[in-house]
Amino acid sequence: MHSKPEAPLDHSRVKAWLLEGDPAALRRLWAEADAVRAAHVGDEVHLRGLIEVSSHCIRHCLYCGLRAPSEGLDRYRMEAGEILACAQEAIQLGYGSVVIQGGEDPGLTRTFIASVVRRIKAHTPLAVTLSLGERSDGDLLAWREAGADRYLLRFETSDPHLYNRIHPNLPGTVSDRFAQLERMRAMGYEIGTGVMVGIPGQTWGTLAADILRFQDFDMDMIGVGPFIPSPRTPLGGKDVLAFLAAPADQVPSDELTTLKAVALTRLVCPDANIPSTTALATLDRARGRELALMRGANVVMPNVTPVPYRVRYEIYPGKACINETATACRGCLEGRIQALGRRVAKGPGGRKRTECKDSSVM
Numbered sequence: 001m002h003s004k005p006e007a008p009l010d011h012s013r014v015k016a017w018l019l020e021g022d023p024a025a026l027r028r029l030w031a032e033a034d035a036v037r038a039a040h041v042g043d044e045v046h047l048r049g050l051i052e053v054s055s056h057c058i059r060h061c062l063y064c065g066l067r068a069p070s071e072g073l074d075r076y077r078m079e080a081g082e083i084l085a086c087a088q089e090a091i092q093l094g095y096g097s098v099v100i101q102g103g104e105d106p107g108l109t110r111t112f113i114a115s116v117v118r119r120i121k122a123h124t125p126l127a128v129t130l131s132l133g134e135r136s137d138g139d140l141l142a143w144r145e146a147g148a149d150r151y152l153l154r155f156e157t158s159d160p161h162l163y164n165r166i167h168p169n170l171p172g173t174v175s176d177r178f179a180q181l182e183r184m185r186a187m188g189y190e191i192g193t194g195v196m197v198g199i200p201g202q203t204w205g206t207l208a209a210d211i212l213r214f215q216d217f218d219m220d221m222i223g224v225g226p227f228i229p230s231p232r233t234p235l236g237g238k239d240v241l242a243f244l245a246a247p248a249d250q251v252p253s254d255e256l257t258t259l260k261a262v263a264l265t266r267l268v269c270p271d272a273n274i275p276s277t278t279a280l281a282t283l284d285r286a287r288g289r290e291l292a293l294m295r296g297a298n299v300v301m302p303n304v305t306p307v308p309y310r311v312r313y314e315i316y317p318g319k320a321c322i323n324e325t326a327t328a329c330r331g332c333l334e335g336r337i338q339a340l341g342r343r344v345a346k347g348p349g350g351r352k353r354t355e356c357k358d359s360s361v362m
């Protein structure tokens with residue numbers, strides 16, 4: 001790819017990079033993303049303990065194994081005491097934050113989550129991130145007042161038509177994740193978002209627009225992982241054919257494309273916190289985590305959910321590290337991070353804004 005060094009990464013150039021196949025050009029992309037990561041967020045890798053608190057869900061998302069119509073799932077909702085025990089384990093493992101994630105589950109009531117957050121904040125130094133789907137402003141405000149620091153809500157795709165197809169509205173409501181993200185920012189949350197790479201119907205132009213949307217919205221945290229088909233869902237069976245874009249346009253849900261998306265996300269959002277996702281580790285157990293960390297990512301979200309629950313939180317099948325205890329996972333990750341010449345960060349690891357220098361070689 002021949003581009004003027006100082007040219008900005010606009011839509012056509014992001015798209016061209018996503019399609020880039022020349023190994024020498026890609027080596028430049030990886031090196032630049034890694035250099036921008038080092039300059040803006042440093043060599044430390046933040047570990048966030050993931051607590052999967054409920055597998056109940058009222059939504060019908062076409063990509064997710066936890067969708068309401070999924071049958072044969074042994075659904076669960078953790079008790080407050082169990083969640084607090086996970087938070088304690090996260091502290092013992094040296095993690096600076098926890099992510100409380102679940103299906104969109106009204107059984108996780110405003111009072112229940114507020115009380116869990118309040119207790120974690122009262123008894124630990126952990127930063128608390130919530131990822132509980134689309135909730136009312138009343139819920140979000142109550143949780144913020146209880147001390148929640150951050151909220152993760154992937155917008156999944158910036159193409160409104162594709163979004164409506166894969167993420168049906170609840171009856172009588174219109175889902176607008178961008179609007180919720182803006183409202184949460186106004187409430188004082190750090191906000192995180194993201195997309196899946198290779199969702200059926202995602203074109204190269206759409207994925208390029210997604211990446212630029214991260215930049216326009218100045219997101220604090222951005223998770224980009226491959227779409228992994230779940231046989232429990234319409235996008236995981238033969239019906240998927242009706243959703244795919246034309247072969248030349250459809251983005252594949254593969255490792256290389258995901259890594260390009262991670263690297264480009266780092267270039268357009270130099271100081272965001274960007275995880276190396278479990279979905280990528282699921283595609284490539286040997287090297288997925290490391291490759292994302294070497295190409296822009298600076299966060300890992302190890303699972304601290306009790307193993308018997310974890311296996312029931314089946315967003316997609318074959319999730320990496322599902323049977324590893326939290327302690328084993330901690331040791332494994334530390335080894336992998338040190339082998340890259342990086343180190344595990346201490347503390348809550350919020351976003352630190354840095355001055356934006358234009359990247360040099362892109």
Ligand code: SAH
Pocket residue numbers: 063064065101102103104131132133134152153154156194195196225226227228229230279315316
């Ligand atoms: N209920 C919450 C949390 C969902 S799980 C919410 O909707 O925000 C977190 C993320 O997992 C989702 O936002 C989605 O991007 C991702 N995900 C869901 N199904 C997936 C699949 N089949 N493959 C890869 N990622 C998936």
